[in-house]
Amino acid sequence: MRSESVTFLEQLLSAPSPSGYEQPAQRLFREYVAPYAEVSSDVLGNVYGFIAGQGKNRPKVMLVGHSDEIGLQVKYIDDKGFIYFAAIGGVDAHLTPGKVVHIHTAGGPLPGVVGKKPIHLMDTKDRETVVKLESQYIDIGAGSKKEADKLVRVGDCITFASGFTRLQGDRVASRGFDDKAGSFVVAEVLRLVAEGKKKLPVDLYGVSSVQEEIGLRGGTTSSYTVNPDIGICVEVDFATDQPDVERKHNGEVALGKGPILSRGPNINHGLFELLYATAKKEKIPVQLTANPRATGTDANVMQISRNGVATALVKLPLRYMHTPVEVVSLADLEQAARLIVAVLAHIRTQEQFLPV
Structure with a gap:
């Protein structure tokens, strides 16, 4: 991972942002994405980065990761x-x-x-x-x-009072990776899109949402504001490669094996298949998990906003969730951003995600 991105991630994690008190982290998000996107905020505290695409009848795509921590x-x-x-x-x-x-x-x-x-x-x-x-x-x-x-x-x-700590390899520990890791990936996608040589065929909204931990509140209001055609939520998920987690219930998920693609009723089948096929084409490793109900993420409220949104969930493997020592692999964050950028180039219309 490039040094400037690591510095931003470390600053984001250090900023205090319990639900309802997110603005120290949100200020950092705004500053980081300002050179790459048109930035705005709302009264709840959500931050939006907008990059216009090219072409007629462009669909609106919303990426969201929440900035609040426990x-x-x-x-x-x-x-x-x-x-x-x-x-x-x-x-x-x-x-x-x-x-x-x-x-x-x-x-x-x-x-x-x-x-x-x-x-x-x-x-x-x-x-x-x-x-x-x-x-x-x-x-x-x-x-x-x-x-x-x-x-x-x-x-x-x-x-x-726990800070950013480097472990072995590309593993790092900190409080707040749930879900500043997702907010970070959204910011990186905006940067990569802005630095790309070609404009996308979509209008892209990257959102750092608030108050997810107390009821998906920022995800609800930001989805209503953007009114997207397609939505991708970036969240963390339980890594099961630690000794005391049951794989039969939580699936097989490991750090460093790539982002996780969720499947289930909260996920649009066509958008999932596009993510999966793109990962194969780009040689980006991915892992799969099953969610037989609505997920407890902003993807839940995004999917049922207004008249419905074609929604997917890209998750990041995380050990020790809701502790002061959450652990991730930096490579998984990089691969998630790469995958989302690659997928955006293949989105043409909302109709391609209609159930058939």
Whole structure:
């Protein structure tokens, strides 16, 4: 992966963006795609990059990846200055105790730690019980509520203090790959299209959406705004090449083996086949997964927006989803962008995706 792209990815992952608080990441997305596309935003916070194609009666194609990540939010400050919090999105209560966090205040990020009773003071039953999130608390070192109130407000968002870490080969770890990896791929597609020698036969909208983790909200509104004929959602999916994941239920998915193409009722059959055939032609490795119901992604709301959209889902293998140490292969992200760019050149009309 080119160094400028890696730098952008690292910056995107470092920016705090729990659902509803995405603008630090969205500002980076806007800045990155501005040289390549016509950029706009909406009142919910979605960011759109538009590149016009050439030819008559061009179909509108929308790419979407969401920029929001899971996180926490300040709920209550007690008399001693300890801060109680709630989850934004699907936060695992197993993971939070003992973690360093950043509270994003009006004065900037404030470090804190999620407290944990020492194991020496716990009885056997306590050791086998997960402490509910509502009973966990953050220690910022304040000596009183009055002191904490000067620094923190109820409603401030909180992220885990975990950064971009290089592992072996092209594997990297960070919080927030779900789904800043998808937002990153959308940005890379816009860049590659703009730098290409030929204009596409489609009008392309690349969207970095918001509030996906709390109900596909930005995907709903951005799909309505764009009103696309064809849509491709870029998301992450469970890698099953770690020791403790059941393949019979989740399928066979590995890091470094290419992007994943989803199949099922949420996916337009013609668009899937075009993606699959293009991957073969371009010698891009792909993996397949089955989703027998609507997916829990922006592809779900995109498909049923207005009078319906021919929708596909390109996913990125991810280990340790919804933890502060999500792991991906950079090659999978590159291959996903390559595949989408190649597919766009083969889209002519919405009619080619009508069920027959």
